Amino acid sequence: MQADLLQLSIEFLKGVGPQRTVVIRQELGIATVQDLLYFFPNRYLDRTRYYKINELQQSLAEVQIIGQITSIKEVPFGKNRKRLVASFADATGVMELVWFQGYKYLIEKLIPGKPMVIFGRLQYFNNTYSMPHPEIESLEEHKIGLKSGLQAVYPSTEKLNNRGISNRIFSKALEHAFSMANQPFEENLPLEIRKELRLVSKSEAMVAMHFPKSPDQLTKAESRLKFEELFFVQLQLITKNIVQKQRIKGYVFNSVGENFNTFYHNHLPFELTNAQKRVVKEIRKDMATGAQMNRLLQGDVGSGKTIVALLCMILAKDNGFQSCLMAPTEILANQHFSGLTELAKPAGLNIRLLTGSTKKAQRQEIHEMLLDGSLDMLIGTHALIEDTVQFKQLGLAIIDEQHRFGVAQRSKLWQKSVVPPHVLVMTATPIPRTLAMSLYGDLDVSVIDELPPGRKPIQTLHKFESARGNLYHFMRSEIAKGRQIYVVYPLIRESEKLDLKDLMEGVDTLSREFPLPDYAISIVHGQMKPAEKDFEMKRFIEKQTQIMVATTVIEVGVNVPNASVMVIENAERFGLSQLHQLRGRVGRGAEQSFCILMTGNKLSKEAKKRMETMVRTNDGFEIAEVDLELRGPGDLMGTQQSGVLALKIADLVKDKAVLQQARVFATRLLQTDPGLVLPEHESTRQHLGRLMQDKNLWNFIS
Incomplete structure (x- = not known):
């Protein structure tokens, strides 16, 4: 289809016009x-x-x-408003058709006694069926327009419905657009791929998506367009x-x-798993190539990513470079700092912590040590990306829980070195x-897909409110064994909208069930000052308290091996990945x-x-797959990356096989023709170029 037609405004299509164009653009973002x-x-x-x-x-x-x-008839309603009500009958009964606005253009079409076809959503009120804003056409028109039994239904909004912009408007506009085209759609998939996969042509697929003549034709059209969409996503990423x-x-x-070898052979407190060894080798190989490493390290809760991070930071020091680790919260940054300091102490490595709570004098000292090169490793929060933080030679940047950081925040780290650091x-x-x-x-x-040896799988139980007495008995028995317990609530204070047990009410109840002096309780939530949180965390870590009552601030990074029980109140209010993260706070010891x-009871x-x-x-990857099915990719990606995958037709949940197939074919194509310079790949190269120019979607990674 010619480029000038594709860029034509929809106002020139039949049935649209300038006024409807404005509404359609506002509501759906459709302009051309x-x-x-x-x-x-x-x-x-x-x-x-x-x-009937x-x-x-x-x-x-x-x-x-x-x-x-x-x-x-026109019926008054509200203040100075009218609605149009028509009685509609067949041989078996009568119902009402109702238009609340935008009906003036319709009145001349509504001819009593003329055979008509109506289509729309039913409503039932006062023993009468009605249909608000129905699609309506003469039976004669309907028979002419009925090209197949399948009719496309387009996404709509309340405003579109109220303005009379119905399904039929879109169908007529699309009919006009296709009729104006005097050449087929440009083929952007290589011929060899289309033949191997037996894909229909682009033109056939586009027409059939809007005007399918049969279910089989529609299936073939969807297959072609889903593959094409995912194929070009993969081409962009691999390129x-x-x-x-x-x-x-x-x-x-x-x-x-020397630092790496001494630490690895003399100070490593435990044997690495085979998965950890494999990952360290992959990273070492990356950082020796002369190209910037850009690697994602996935590891389930408790799989040992922190020790891998430390080994990489020691490698940076051995090569004369500094490294940093940025975490999304102060609790997590503190956790990393204390854990890494403890591990690195025998090796004499210089590690410091920089967060929003760091005192001015300490900040100044850190800044000076970074500039003169005496500071090997810096752990911190967003404070690391402040302009005042300058390194002598930053060679490795590690981002933990990276999905919590925005594009601009991450890119500021890369700018702290003339040559981009390994990431x-x-x-x-x-x-x-x-x-x-x-x-x-x-x-x-x-991927670290192996847990350290000696870890017992966490037993997970689902209990209803009626089992609360048994729960408290179990908690007492665990505390009697010297264990500690987390109790997590979704809210801090009672909400009028949600009937939840909130944290403060929970503290009161637990204080009665577990009274002083036999028991002590710590409280941690997001509205506390950092110093207060640290104080309460420290009490729990040092076993001065047996129960930690918290909100989800303890979801990530808190490591107390003696804690053996995680109680999650109102668990139905949490997403699967959050439940899995919370569960990962226990099971860190041998017990x-x-x-x-x-x-x-009602779920x-x-x-x-x-x-x-x-x-x-307990398999986090299996849980993530179920979470994707339940929530879809948008929610899992979070707000920082929403819109990154604005797929038009493919669905990451339903079309897993198509995605994997697209990845294989994209990889194979770039292996045989890396620059897509062969004549038979010219249209593919041009389409890929337009996509990468128009939608710079992938720069949020690096």
Whole structure:
């Protein structure tokens, strides 16, 4: 289809015009013919089925009826407002058609006694069925326009409905657009791929998406367009990875020196798992190539990412470079600092902590040590990206829980070195394979898929409120064994909107059940000052308190091996990944640990699925797959990355196989023709160039 037609405003299409164009642009972001062509239906209706009025039931959603209008009247409602009400009848009964606004253009079409076809959503009120803002056309027009039994239904909004911008408006506009085209859509998939996968042409697929003649034709059209969309996503990501390695030079870490060897052989407090050893080798190899490393390190809760990070930082020191580790919260930064300091103490490594709470004198000292090179490793929060923080030679930047940082925040770290530092982004939130391939497909990925030996799987139990007495008995028995317990609540104070047990009420109840002086309770939540949180955390770590009552601030990074029980109140209010993260706060010692999910008796279907999944498995990657199915990619990516995958037709949950197939074919194409310079790949190269120029979606990684 020619470029000038694709960029034509939709106001020139039949039935649209300037006024409707404004509303459609505001509501749906559709401005050009190209936008409209890629505005795909969200479902299809069988328009061969016609209902009689006496067959209507309240359970029906949208129906189609043949009949005739018997009367029309304007009825006042509200202040100076009118609605149009028409009686519509067939041989079996009568119903009402109602328009609240935008009906003036319709009145001349509503001819009493003329056979008509109506289509729309049913409403039932005062023993009468009605249809607000129905699609309506003469039976004669309907038969001419009924090219197949399947009719596309497009996403809509209340404002579009109120302005009379119906499904039929979109269908007529699309018919006009296709009729104006005097050449087919440009083919952007290589011919060899289309032949191997037996994909229909681009033109056939586009027409069939909007006007399918049969379910089989629609299936073939969807297959073609889903593959194309995911294929070009993968081409962008793989191309970016290749270009990055070719163009972005990195520091060469070719020395495994005295610090690394001494630490590894003499001071490593435990044997690394095979998975940890494999990951360290992958990172070492990356940092020796002369290209900037850009690697994602995935590891489930408790898999030992921190020791891998430390080994990488020691490698940086052996090669004459400084390193930093940025965490999203002060609690997590403090946790990393104390853990790494303890590990690195025998090796004499100089590590400091920089957060928003760091005193001015300490800040000044840190700044001076960074500049003169005497500081090897800096751990911190967003404070690391402040302009005043300057390194002598930053060679490695590690980002923990990187999805919590925005693009600009991360890029500020790279700018602290003339040559970009090697980048290791870590996450303890397992990422489903399909999402990892789509969001992080331009990164090299390492996975620690093995837990340290001696860890017993955490037993997870789902209990209802009626079991609370047994819960307290169990908690007392665990405390009697010298263990400690987390109790986590979703809220800090009672909400009028949500009927939840809040943290403060929980503290009161627990204080009665576990009174002083036999028991002591710590409290931690997000509204406390950092010093107060640290004080309470320290009391719990030093076993001065047996129970830690908290909100989700303890979700990540808190490491108390003696804590063996995690009680999650109102567990139905938490997402699966959050439940899994909370569960990971226990099970860090040699003793058997437990996670108890407390819920109300009435659970939604999704909440039941979450509880069943948590009880059934401890595998974070399996949990992440279920979470993706339940919530979709948008929620899992979070606000920082929303919109990154603005897919028009493909679905990462339903189309896993297509995504994997697209990745294979994209990789194979770039291996055989890395620059897409062969004549048969010219249209693919041009389309890829337009995508990468128009949508710079992938720069949030590095």
